[in-house]
Amino acid sequence: MNKNPSSPTFLEIRALDHIQGEIRLPGSKSITNRALLLASLAQGETRLHHLLWSDDTRYMAESLEKLGVQGMHFSADYSEAVIPGQNGRFSVKNAELFVGNSGTSIRFLTAAVALGQGDFTLTGIERMKERPIRDLVDALVQVGAKIDYTENAGYPPIVLHANGLQGEILHIKGNISSQYLTAILLSAPCMQKPLKIVVDGELISKPYVTMTLRMMQQFGVEVKNLDFKEFHVPNTGYISPGDYDVEGDASSASYALAAAAIADGPVRLLGLDEKSMQGDIHFADVLAEMGAKISYGKGFVESRRGEFPLKAIDKDLSSIPDAAMTVAALCLFANGTSTIRGIHSWKVKETDRIQAMANELRKAGAEVSTTDESITITPPKVFKTADFETYNDHRMAMCMSLAAFGLEKGKSIRILDPLCVNKTYPGYWKDLKTLTGANFEIPSAK
Ligand SMILES: O=C(O)C1=C[C@@H](OP(=O)(O)O)[C@@H](O)[C@H](O)C1
Ligand SMILES: C=C(OP(=O)(O)O)C(=O)O
Numbered sequence: 001m002n003k004n005p006s007s008p009t010f011l012e013i014r015a016l017d018h019i020q021g022e023i024r025l026p027g028s029k030s031i032t033n034r035a036l037l038l039a040s041l042a043q044g045e046t047r048l049h050h051l052l053w054s055d056d057t058r059y060m061a062e063s064l065e066k067l068g069v070q071g072m073h074f075s076a077d078y079s080e081a082v083i084p085g086q087n088g089r090f091s092v093k094n095a096e097l098f099v100g101n102s103g104t105s106i107r108f109l110t111a112a113v114a115l116g117q118g119d120f121t122l123t124g125i126e127r128m129k130e131r132p133i134r135d136l137v138d139a140l141v142q143v144g145a146k147i148d149y150t151e152n153a154g155y156p157p158i159v160l161h162a163n164g165l166q167g168e169i170l171h172i173k174g175n176i177s178s179q180y181l182t183a184i185l186l187s188a189p190c191m192q193k194p195l196k197i198v199v200d201g202e203l204i205s206k207p208y209v210t211m212t213l214r215m216m217q218q219f220g221v222e223v224k225n226l227d228f229k230e231f232h233v234p235n236t237g238y239i240s241p242g243d244y245d246v247e248g249d250a251s252s253a254s255y256a257l258a259a260a261a262i263a264d265g266p267v268r269l270l271g272l273d274e275k276s277m278q279g280d281i282h283f284a285d286v287l288a289e290m291g292a293k294i295s296y297g298k299g300f301v302e303s304r305r306g307e308f309p310l311k312a313i314d315k316d317l318s319s320i321p322d323a324a325m326t327v328a329a330l331c332l333f334a335n336g337t338s339t340i341r342g343i344h345s346w347k348v349k350e351t352d353r354i355q356a357m358a359n360e361l362r363k364a365g366a367e368v369s370t371t372d373e374s375i376t377i378t379p380p381k382v383f384k385t386a387d388f389e390t391y392n393d394h395r396m397a398m399c400m401s402l403a404a405f406g407l408e409k410g411k412s413i414r415i416l417d418p419l420c421v422n423k424t425y426p427g428y429w430k431d432l433k434t435l436t437g438a439n440f441e442i443p444s445a446k
Helices: 029-041 055-066 103-113 125-132 134-141 179-190 206-218 250-262 281-290 323-333 342-350 353-364 394-406 418-423 428-438
Strands: 012-016 019-024 046-048 080-084 092-097 117-123 146-149 158-163 169-175 193-201 224-226 230-233 244-246 264-270 295-297 300-304 312-318 338-341 369-370 375-377 412-416
Touching: 012 394, 019 428, 029 046, 029 055, 029 080, 029 103, 029 179, 029 206, 046 125, 046 230, 055 092, 055 103, 055 418, 080 281, 092 103, 103 117, 103 134, 103 158, 103 179, 134 146, 134 169, 134 179, 146 312, 158 179, 169 179, 179 193, 206 281, 230 250, 230 264, 230 295, 250 264, 250 300, 250 323, 250 428, 281 295, 281 323, 295 412, 323 338, 323 353, 323 394, 342 353, 353 375, 353 394, 394 412, 394 418, 394 428
Parallel strands: 019 264, 046 244, 092 117, 169 193, 312 338
Antiparallel strands: 012 412, 046 080, 117 158, 146 158, 193 230, 224 230, 264 300, 295 300, 338 375, 369 375
């Protein structure tokens, strides 16, 4: 391992040829960040179980604390929390919220702080300043919010002058990110009047909106969904369900499920099953279509190798944009050229993921071409050793680790800045070691 702090750390993985065993998945990022906010807005105390503790969820929890959610209590390993509900709005009148590169945190919190009173700044790392937020701001302005951009119009940082949100009606776009619509939905029950939301044009990442509606229902609010074109939300406020169990993360599951489809398995992942409310559970269907054997039981999903090399695919994966990256890495192991479509949103996520994925898959030896909304991958004849850049993108690191399963014995790859996995899956490298028996060295904290 490179211990020189002036150059990036890396993690070296020698050719991997098997994976087998059982692990408990980390909690879902999307569910944890919704649950933290819903519990904070609700009436009553909520006990959250199996939550994810990672950069993205820590930023959400710290922001809620800054907004006046006092007395949050976390267990020593942060997998359990007790959240005292604030009954619809936050008490603090001025705060600066720094959310790193957590898209869910900045979007969900922007709408939530607008419910209160006072001046709030929301910002993050440099990449966050390149991730659009205009469609959410434009929607909030229609129900009474006053929001300024302090650097580039349409992007964080933003300053919000909050004076409650009136409700009634707003129009919103959902073609860049579904998180804007989710943010409005989550705050709507605490507006002054019921809200009718009209979605203008295409809506991407729909399963995340379904997850939002399901969780709102679990916190006592029934939303009328007119085919994802219009939503009617009552302003009844949230009621805590008391105990709330967070599912294991389906996007995080994709890496080990994929590895088992390449290198025998079986791998059993606990904390997730076919009843999951996460759209990314359907990654397992794509994996099965490519040749893997997938099975489920109560509270687990299991993957093992079936047909191999995997079958090449040509598919629109716009409903599972995060797990679609794992599919791209799997295409390295396919029997021909694959195309993944519907991924234009990749460009505005942790990095420009279309560009990043193309660059790194090429380094592994693949032939890759891209458009604004697709990537086409022809697998390598022989896998190359490479230093994979990760672009401060957790999913790039986890996806490229799969390339180690294609290497000839004795060869190795290096994953640069491997601790970027801390955004959503801090235990990833440890879990990979456990399941593969590999003995690579994990660098210590950044
Ligand atoms: O609502 C959510 O929890 C998320 C929605 C998706 O974003 P987009 O709606 O921007 O595609 C996804 O990529 C992100 O990781 C989490
Ligand atoms: C896109 C992602 O995260 P976010 O938009 O919440 O930052 C992700 O986790 O892959």
